[in-house]
Amino acid sequence: MLGGEDFSxxxxxxxxxxxxxxxxxxxxxYPHHHPKFGLDENSFTIALQMMIDVAKNSARFRKN
Known part of the structure; x- marks a missing residue:
């Protein structure tokens, strides 16, 4: 089962x-799991901020 199918x-x-x-x-x-795959660690900061924003907004919507 693929990730999208799990999510559904x-x-x-x-x-x-x-x-x-x-x-x-x-x-x-290079794709994930390839020995030469490189990860831009700056994406962690962007992803974390996005998750914080989603959490803040979802809490606001749950009150309604």
């Missing part, structure tokens, strides 16, 4: 959002 099963049970966060770096086109 979870989303049937509760409100849900699927977010894809890229983490590649310029000039590095």
């Amino acid at each position: 099963a979870f989303a049937r049970c509760a409100p849900a959002t699927y977010i894809f966060i890229g983490s590649g770096s310029n000039g590095n086109d």
Whole structure:
């Protein structure tokens, strides 16, 4: 089962959002699990801020 298919099963049970966060770096086109795959660690900061924003906003919507 692929990740999207897993997600659809979870989303049937509760409100849900699927977010894809890229983490590649310029000039590095190798896929995950490839020995030359490179990760731009700056993507962690971007992803963390996005998750914080989602958590803050979802808490606000749950009050309504």
